[in-house]
Amino acid sequence: MRFDLQIIASLIEPGSRVLDLGCGEGELLQYLKEQKGVKATGIEKDEAEVAVCIGRGLSVLQGDFNLEVADYPPDSFDYIIISQTLQQVYEPVALINTLLAIGKKVIVSFPNFSHWRIRVQLLFAGYAPRSPELPYEWYDTPNIRVITLRDFRNFAREKGIAILREVAINTHRQQETGHIVHFLPNLRATYGIFLIGRADR
Amino acid sequence: MPDVCANLVIKQFFTFAEPPHELVLESGERLGPVTLAYETMGTLTPDRDNAILVVHALTGDSHVAGCYTKEDARPGWWEIMVGPGKAIDTERYFVICANVLGGCMGSTGPSSLNPVTGHPYGLAFPLLTIGDMVTAQKALIDHLGISRLLAVVGGSVGGMQVLAWCARYPEMVRAAIPLATTPRHSAQSIAFNEVARQAIMADPHWREGDYYGEGAKPDLGLAVARMIGHITYLSNESMRKKFGRQLKSRDALSFHFDAGFEVESYLRYQGNKFVERFDANSFLYLTKAADYFDLDDYAATGLSGAEISFLVVAFTSDWLYPTEQSRTLVRYLKRSGLDVSFCEIESDWGHDAFLLPNERLHSLVAAFLSRIFREGSAENKAADGGGHAF
Numbered sequence: 003m004r005f006d007l008q009i010i011a012s013l014i015e016p017g018s019r020v021l022d023l024g025c026g027e028g029e030l031l032q033y034l035k036e037q038k039g040v041k042a043t044g045i046e047k048d049e050a051e052v053a054v055c056i057g058r059g060l061s062v063l064q065g066d067f068n069l070e071v072a073d074y075p076p077d078s079f080d081y082i083i084i085s086q087t088l089q090q091v092y093e094p095v096a097l098i099n100t101l102l103a104i105g106k107k108v109i110v111s112f113p114n115f116s117h118w119r120i121r122v123q124l125l126f127a128g129y130a131p132r133s134p135e136l137p138y139e140w141y142d143t144p145n146i147r148v149i150t151l152r153d154f155r156n157f158a159r160e161k162g163i164a165i166l167r168e169v170a171i172n173t174h175r176q177q178e179t180g181h182i183v184h185f186l187p188n189l190r191a192t193y194g195i196f197l198i199g200r201a202d203r
Numbered sequence: 204m205p206d207v208c209a210n211l212v213i214k215q216f217f218t219f220a221e222p223p224h225e226l227v228l229e230s231g232e233r234l235g236p237v238t239l240a241y242e243t244m245g246t247l248t249p250d251r252d253n254a255i256l257v258v259h260a261l262t263g264d265s266h267v268a269g270c271y272t273k274e275d276a277r278p279g280w281w282e283i284m285v286g287p288g289k290a291i292d293t294e295r296y297f298v299i300c301a302n303v304l305g306g307c308m309g310s311t312g313p314s315s316l317n318p319v320t321g322h323p324y325g326l327a328f329p330l331l332t333i334g335d336m337v338t339a340q341k342a343l344i345d346h347l348g349i350s351r352l353l354a355v356v357g358g359s360v361g362g363m364q365v366l367a368w369c370a371r372y373p374e375m376v377r378a379a380i381p382l383a384t385t386p387r388h389s390a391q392s393i394a395f396n397e398v399a400r401q402a403i404m405a406d407p408h409w410r411e412g413d414y415y416g417e418g419a420k421p422d423l424g425l426a427v428a429r430m431i432g433h434i435t436y437l438s439n440e441s442m443r444k445k446f447g448r449q450l451k452s453r454d455a456l457s458f459h460f461d462a463g464f465e466v467e468s469y470l471r472y473q474g475n476k477f478v479e480r481f482d483a484n485s486f487l488y489l490t491k492a493a494d495y496f497d498l499d500d501y502a503a504t505g506l507s508g509a510e511i512s513f514l515v516v517a518f519t520s521d522w523l524y525p526t527e528q529s530r531t532l533v534r535y536l537k538r539s540g541l542d543v544s545f546c547e548i549e550s551d552w553g554h555d556a557f558l559l560p561n562e563r564l565h566s567l568v569a570a571f572l573s574r575i576f577r578e579g580s581a582e583n584k585a586a587d588g589g590g591h592a593f
Contacts, residue, residue, distance in 0.1 A: 049563075052546050056567050059574035061512070063533060063545040073537040
């Protein structure tokens with residue numbers, strides 16, 4: 003399993019109720035179901051990927067998670083995972099607020115736009131940065147916003163969201179190996195993973 | 204003659220609700236005795252935990268799969284889905300399918316003899332609901348000694364019965380597969396049914412439903428009703444692919460009212476074929492029951508907190524029960540805290556898609572049922588383990 007997903011899995015308590023937004027072919031959910039005995043649910047847009055998930059014995063809904071999350075009662079889940087997708091969400095504030103209502107904790111991961119290689123590209127080469135984590139051209143990227151670790155921390159503070167854990171990692175897209183970055187994470191980490199919760203908890 | 208079919212099935216009959224213990228219908232009327240025609244395939248496990256009830260759509264019957272004799276070449280209506288090694292695998296599961304109450308394929312309906320008069324019921328038959336059909340099926344399941352169904356599976360009006368099962372008897376259902384269905388008819392669906400009913404009732408041979416003696420039946424009306432149905436079962440795209448503007452055997456327009464276009468000929472053929480096997484009054488009663496169905500009427504009594512896993516499937520080109528109606532159902536199930544999977548399958552074949560070969564549908568159903576069966580076995584083992592702990 004991808005290194006970032008391994009880190010996310012490590013944040014989840016056994017036996018909990020987990021919702022994975024944009025769960026793809028359900029690799030993480032299946033791991034969590036088998037290894038941690040979680041009650042796993044996924045939402046995925048792509049019909050073929052949904053079919054793979056259901057084929058794996060997972061409970062998955064086909065749909066746009068921005069809309070689908072609105073229909074769950076409060077506290078339906080212990081953890082909601084939104085992995086490498088936040089940069090594609092149109093209304094992240096509304097979404098995260100909804101997630102913190104229907105789930106007790108939310109795990110957010112995203113590519114860190116302030117990694118030094120990205121900074122160097124913009125500074126010296128002068129073109130819109132492309133990285134293994136964000137490999138698109140300006141005209142074909144699905145990403146509508148860029149996020150840095152520092153941005154997310156500020157965002158949480160402003161919105162009264164509690165950051166319960168922060169794990170900065172250095173790994174490449176699709177790679178199963180990587181390491182946790184402790185020193186200068188905003189500069190050196192390729193991905194940030196945040197475990198967040200309601201501030202009143 | 205070679206063996207066309209190795210999976211022999213027998214149409215069986217179960218009669219219950221003998222007076223004075225008639226079936227009490229949702230309308231408050233009483234009906235009895237009631238007979239259900241049903242067929243089974245596969246073997247019930249000693250634990251009776253592998254039973255799947257397949258419920259048919261508007262004009263289906265108990266003959267879901269297999270053959271009545273070895274030479275019988277007529278397949279069941281869901282042969283591609285049900286059988287040994289199929290998605291609903293009869294080597295693993297015990298499959299039950301009954302003709303609905305109000306039908307005309309062996310179960311009690313308006314063409315059955317009214318024990319009070321000795322004549323067919325006709326319009327003396329009480330109006331039915333989807334819930335009434337399910338109540339009757341429940342009596343059959345009780346009779347078979349099954350306390351909990353592994354799954355209830357059905358498409359279209361069958362899907363409504365699946366939902367009514369879950370709402371009425373949640374403790375008896377482990378999993379549900381409603382396909383190409385809706386929690387309630389839209390005005391448009393009711394409108395199509397009403398036009399179909401009017402076609403029957405406008406036929407002079409209908410005679411207020413009293414046509415069972417000698418003489419003509421309202422075949423023309425019933426055929427037109429079926430044609431309307433067929434239009435709603437297809438899609439614009441499937442009609443374009445199947446027929447386009449193709450003419451039947453001529454290159455030029457004929458300039459008279461014969462079935463000149465292929466699509467006209469197809470509809471006439473379907474209509475004429477239908478009247479041979481279906482009763483016009485049954486069509487009236489069953490379409491009305493479908494129109495009456497509203498999951499909200501049943502849900503107050505059940506569903507919330509039920510331990511039922513759902514697999515909901517819709518098809519992109521189904522305009523009779525569009526995907527959005529399945530999504531409404533999914534939303535409702537989510538709000539009720541139920542375990543639900545949903546897939547919208549890309550298909551050009553309209554509402555009919557659930558009855559046609561579809562690799563995706565079959566693999567979804569097979570995988571979902573395997574999971575439910577596996578989880579059920581694990582639960583049983585855990586329960587047994589607990590029992591033997593001392």
